[in-house]
Amino acid sequence: xxxxxxxxSKILKQQEYKLTPQREQILRVLLENKDKHxxxxxxxxxxxxxxxxxxxxxxxxxxxxxxxxxIIHSVNFGDGCKRYEFGGQEDGHHHHHAxxxxxxxxxxxxxxxxxxxxxxxIKEQGxxxxxxxxxxxxxxxxxxx
Numbered sequence: 001x002x003x004x005x006x007x008x009s010k011i012l013k014q015q016e017y018k019l020t021p022q023r024e025q026i027l028r029v030l031l032e033n034k035d036k037h038x039x040x041x042x043x044x045x046x047x048x049x050x051x052x053x054x055x056x057x058x059x060x061x062x063x064x065x066x067x068x069x070x071i072i073h074s075v076n077f078g079d080g081c082k083r084y085e086f087g088g089q090e091d092g093h094h095h096h097h098a099x100x101x102x103x104x105x106x107x108x109x110x111x112x113x114x115x116x117x118x119x120x121x122i123k124e125q126g127x128x129x130x131x132x133x134x135x136x137x138x139x140x141x142x143x144x145x
Contacts, residue, residue, distance in 0.1 A: 025051045026062045030086045037083040096134035102143035
């Protein structure tokens with residue numbers, strides 16, 4: 001975790017920002033919950049437990065700063081709530097999600113099987129693809145039956 005924090009600090013310094021103690025705590029919460037899809041309010045609640053003087057506005061500003069510098073990325077699962085995940089999109093693509101319509105469970109799909117479709121769109125339409133996002137909606141194993 002320390003290595004990642006140092007790396008983020010360098011990224012911010014290059015853009016003339018500092019990794020303040022509040023920003024570092026927000027980063028730590030994101031790193032500690034890498035497998036979750038946290039909303040800004042979720043991040044705020046977790047940060048508040050360790051750093052009670054951090055305000056919700058600071059959390060929102062920090063998340064936007066991290067987004068702007070590709071430290072994190074956001075995902076909207078169709079419910080109007082923006083959620084955040086640690087990690088930028090170094091290769092131009094990120095994992096996909098299956099969302100249960102009954103319980104709200106979010107399953108990460110790490111395979112990228114859309115390359116063939118992308119190649120077809122590029123060749124036939126001349127469309128330059130920079131990214132894609134796939135969300136599958138349905139029912140998880142527990143809710144399907």
